Amino acid sequence: MRTIGLGAVPKVVRSYHSYEHDEDPFFNKESPKYRILEKAMEFVPEYGFQHKAILESSRTFGYSDAIQSLFHNGTFDLIKFHLVRERLRLTEVVSKTEEFKQLSDENTKVKYLVKKRLEGNVPYGKHITQLQTYLVLPPNIGEASEELHKLSDDIRFLSGDSANDFAWYSKRLSLSTTYVALETFMAQDKSPNYTNTFELADKRLSNLGDLGQVYNDVEEFLFYTVNSGLNLIKSQATRG
Amino acid sequence: MSSTVLKTIPKGAKFSTLSQLRAAVQSTSVPDSKPEPPKQYEYGALNDVQKAFLDRVIRVDQAGELGANYIYAGQYLVLSSREPHLKPVLKHMWEQEIHHHNTFNALQVKHRVRPSFITPLWKLGAFSIGVGTALIGKEAAMACTVAVETVIGGHYNDQLRVLAGKFDIPAKDLLTGETVTGVTSDELHGLKETIRTFRDDELEHLDTAVEHDAEKAVPYWLLTEAIKLTCRAAIWTAERV
Structure with a gap:
């Protein structure tokens, strides 16, 4: 599996989240790689998600161009940095924002976090189409969809999701598809400050909340049918 | 399609065994508000193998308890009218299983473990086994309990053995600054205790079933x-899928 190896060993698959045992931080903020990529993001509004941004950034630090060999995935390193950093920012939002703590139900929290994540795209709004084009390229799509899944998993977890059956999957999958749709819309959005995108986010996510309920209701209905069917057979059998 | 279902069945309607099951499952949450004592140790990281193991343990145990819960639900549905004298016995075992199921549900949410992908299949399969064996007769239902609890008890023991042997994680004593081994974090200790208690419960069910003529x-x-055999296959699958 390819990794971007920012100093620490990146977690390829998320499993068992521990509270008392140290978790490896994904980013090693001291490493030159992190610093170059962080600075490179400042060049993105100008150059787009291109290798040129990394190059310009490393030159401002005075590194020789040979340091480019750190970035063997080229542009994708930059893109992944952006995706992971914006995703991890949500965890900070949850722990540090008072506004978030006052939100009552799960669905409003999901809305809030999705919008926060979309806000992370605002400075690079012009280049979202380009970003998405990179993400769906065959060499990148695996890692990109994994990152997308991690995003929806994080948002669901942080909003206090407590699904323990198949709803767990449907909730994450539906959030992922909605997020991609919203980002695609954002790429074409010409309204000031992307107000249309955020309005759409409100609308789309309101419908999403009912999905888990629908699943549970269908299961409930099937169970009820089986149950009453059995009772019918039992009553017929006793009558003889 | 779906919206009509929502309209005809009022939200939160409770009229079947399943909704009672679910109501119990949802109303319990992780008790997490205790004031914490000052930290004494700082524990090292779990390695990938250990994490993968814990991931599997929680997933398979959750699926297993879900299965047990639904088996008893099925047996209770049939036997409560046919063999009224067995009602309190079954009810007691079923309630314990519900408690086990809730506990693992809470752990699954807390530790961000994905639940088994085929939970609908587990529900259906377990419920049919429960109803099926109970329809054959109360002895068959008890024999089913014997089989299930034997496998589950053994499986819990296997897990405990690994948890006891492979989880010696070095910790830093925050007072002296020394690195010590042989201490267990509350998290892992709690998991072990949970599994141990549940194993004892399951073996108690086994005894109860034998007392109630399972061998006849x-x-x-x-x-x-x-x-x-079915249980072992289910365990193998639930760990992975």
Whole structure:
């Protein structure tokens, strides 16, 4: 599996989240790689998600161009940095924002976090189409969809999701598809400050909340049918 | 399609065994508000193998308890009218299983473990085993309990053995600054205790079933061996899928 190896060993698959045992931080903020990529993001509004941004950034630090060999995935390193950093920012939002703590139900929290994540795209709004084009390229799509899944998993977890059956999957999958749709819309959005995108986010996510309920209701209905069917057979059998 | 379902069945309607099951499952949450004592140790990281193991343990135990819960639900549905004298016995075992199921549900949410992908299949399969064996007769139902609890008890023991042997994680003593081994974090200790208690409960069910004529079921060995095989296959699958 390819990794971007920012100093620490990146977690390829998320499993068992521990509270008392140290978790490896994904980013090693001291490493030159992190610093170059962080600075490179400042060049993105100008150059787009291109290798040129990394190059310009490393030159401002005075590194020789040979340091480019750190970035063997080229542009994708930059893109992944952006995706992971914006995703991890949500965890900070949850722990540090008072506004978030006052939100009552799960669905409003999901809305809030999705919008926060979309806000992370605002400075690079012009280049979202380009970003998405990179993400769906065959060499990148695996890692990109994994990152997308991690995003929806994080948002669901942080909003206090407590699904323990198949709803767990449907909730994450539906959030992922909605997020991609919203980002695609954002790429074409010409309204000031992307107000249309955020309005759409409100609308789309309101419908999403009912999905888990629908699943549970269908299961409930099937169970009820089986149950009453059995009772019918039992009553017929006793009558003889 | 779906919206009509929502309209005809009022939200939160409780009229079947399943909704009672679910109501119990949802109303319990992780008790997390205790004031914490000052930290004494700082524990090292779990390695990938240990994490993968814990991931599997929680997923398979959750699926297993879900199965047990639904087996008893099925048996109770049939036997509560046919064999009224067994009602309190079944009810007691079923309630314990509900508690186990809730506990693992809470752990699954807390530790961000994905639940088994085929939970609908587990529900259906477990419920049919429960109803099926109970329809054969109360002895068959008890033989089913014997088979299931034997496999589950053994499986819990296997897990405890690994948790005891492979989880010696070095910790830093925050007072002296020394690195010590042989201490267990509350998190892992709690998991071990949970599994140990649940194993004892399951073995108690096993005894109860034997006391209630499980061995008089007619093709006893066939029934128990078939169910044991099914359980092992289910465990293998639930760990992975």
